Amino acid sequence: MTDILNIPGTHWSLMGFETVENDDTVPPMNDGMNPLQASQLLTDEYSAKILLATYKRRISAQEISQRYGIPIAACYRKIRSLEEAGLIQCVDRILTQKGKRKNLYTSCLRNAYIFFENGRLRARFQLATGAVRDFGGDWNGVDLLKQ
Amino acid sequence: MREKDISRLLTDEYAERILAATQANPRSVQDISDKHDIPIAACYRKIHELEGAGFLRCAEIVTTPKGKTMKLYRSLLKSAHLVYEEGVFRVKFEFDYDKDINGKWIELNGARTA
Numbered sequence: 001m002t003d004i005l006n007i008p009g010t011h012w013s014l015m016g017f018e019t020v021e022n023d024d025t026v027p028p029m030n031d032g033m034n035p036l037q038a039s040q041l042l043t044d045e046y047s048a049k050i051l052l053a054t055y056k057r058r059i060s061a062q063e064i065s066q067r068y069g070i071p072i073a074a075c076y077r078k079i080r081s082l083e084e085a086g087l088i089q090c091v092d093r094i095l096t097q098k099g100k101r102k103n104l105y106t107s108c109l110r111n112a113y114i115f116f117e118n119g120r121l122r123a124r125f126q127l128a129t130g131a132v133r134d135f136g137g138d139w140n141g142v143d144l145l146k147q
Numbered sequence: 148m149r150e151k152d153i154s155r156l157l158t159d160e161y162a163e164r165i166l167a168a169t170q171a172n173p174r175s176v177q178d179i180s181d182k183h184d185i186p187i188a189a190c191y192r193k194i195h196e197l198e199g200a201g202f203l204r205c206a207e208i209v210t211t212p213k214g215k216t217m218k219l220y221r222s223l224l225k226s227a228h229l230v231y232e233e234g235v236f237r238v239k240f241e242f243d244y245d246k247d248i249n250g251k252w253i254e255l256n257g258a259r260t261a
Binding site: 036039040043044056110111112114115116117121 | 158160222227229234256
């Protein structure tokens with residue numbers, strides 16, 4: 001979260017990262033959130049880092065913590081809240097060489113839109129499954145691509 | 148203030164309420180604190196933060212019947228858009244006055260910079 005990098009023509013999805021296969025076991029999204037809570041999942045520093053770390057990748061909490069400089073306890077806590085919100089999921093539990101179980105996480109979030117307009121906040125999440133979750137009002141008729 | 152800090156400020160519970168409250172009419176700190184259930188000290192602190200970030204402006208200074216002067220604040224932020232697509236965060240702000248970042252998409256950081 002420290003650098004603003006702007007490389008024209010470089011497209012992340014073309015850089016040879018493995019794609020995540022859709023599956024039907026994605027936990028249901030927490031619909032009890034208000035738009036503010038939903039958008040805080042994205043603007044919170046650690047949550048944003050975790051979402052980026054797990055984007056089209058399978059990664060353990062330990063590795064996220066080390067690579068992104070997130071304290072390990074906070075990392076587990078944030079992973080848990082993102083998991084409860086349905087934005088990331090545990091895709092595998094692998095055995096380490098020491099015989100310890102390690103959860104691998106991947107992001108379920110493809111696109112997210114948080115708009116503050118006319119004094120109102122609303123959020124829309126699009127998941128890898130194609131499911132869409134809206135918080136705080138009507139998104140119908142909003143042309144997101146034109147924004 | 149950096150753009151990512153700005154977007155975090157926007158999704159702060161009190162800051163969001165203050166911005167919404169001051170959209171239409173200039174309001175006093177006391178008034179915002181009372182109506183929106185924000186502790187008065189936190190309200191002053193957030194308002195100063197928002198003022199420093201260019202989101203709020205003191206629109207008027209009025210004198211109360213008791214002779215106390217009171218500042219009325221108005222929001223300068225028309226809209227804010229935060230978008231996450233293809234592992235990249237971008238933000239766009241529109242203000243009521245000329246500001247260098249007005250209406251421009253600013254890329255915060257992507258998964259590739261990690």
